[in-house]
Amino acid sequence: MLKELAQLTALLRNAKDISEKLEGVIARLKEERIVGSAGGGLVKVEVDGLADARRVTIEPALLKPEDKDLLEELLVGAMRDAIQKARERHMQLVTEFTGGLPLPGLDLFSKLLGTTE
Numbered sequence: 001m002l003k004e005l006a007q008l009t010a011l012l013r014n015a016k017d018i019s020e021k022l023e024g025v026i027a028r029l030k031e032e033r034i035v036g037s038a039g040g041g042l043v044k045v046e047v048d049g050l051a052d053a054r055r056v057t058i059e060p061a062l063l064k065p066e067d068k069d070l071l072e073e074l075l076v077g078a079m080r081d082a083i084q085k086a087r088e089r090h091m092q093l094v095t096e097f098t099g100g101l102p103l104p105g106l107d108l109f110s111k112l113l114g115t116t117e
Contacts, residue, residue, distance in 0.1 A: 007101045025093050026050075034089060036082025043074035049093075051086040053079070 029049025037044045042062055046055040056078075062071045 034085045036078045038074040038077030043078045045078040045082045047082040047086050051083045
């Protein structure tokens with residue numbers, strides 16, 4: 001308990017540094033690319049670290065009209081996979097940023113992305 005309080009006190013003393021570091025984390029997340037896939041890699045979705053979609057790749061074999069329903073399911077699955085990976089990466093960076101100290105508000109992106117941790 002005292003260790004966490006000391007960490008919190010140190011963080012509060014360095015509010016400007018914290019703000020700059022947090023901006024750096026956000027910039028880093030924007031630049032990172034995370035790929036989710038479905039159907040054994042037949043459909044891939046690339047998102048940035050903030051879970052914004054950047055690219056979709058579909059194997060040409062799935063572009064047949066009779067495979068429309070399957071393709072739609074695979075796209076949803078690949079998006080879910082990519083977003084979950086982005087959530088995990090975000091939480092990893094937030095944990096590194098805070099040194100493991102749970103601070104209210106720093107998990108904002110996870111809340112926006114639907115993480116329930």
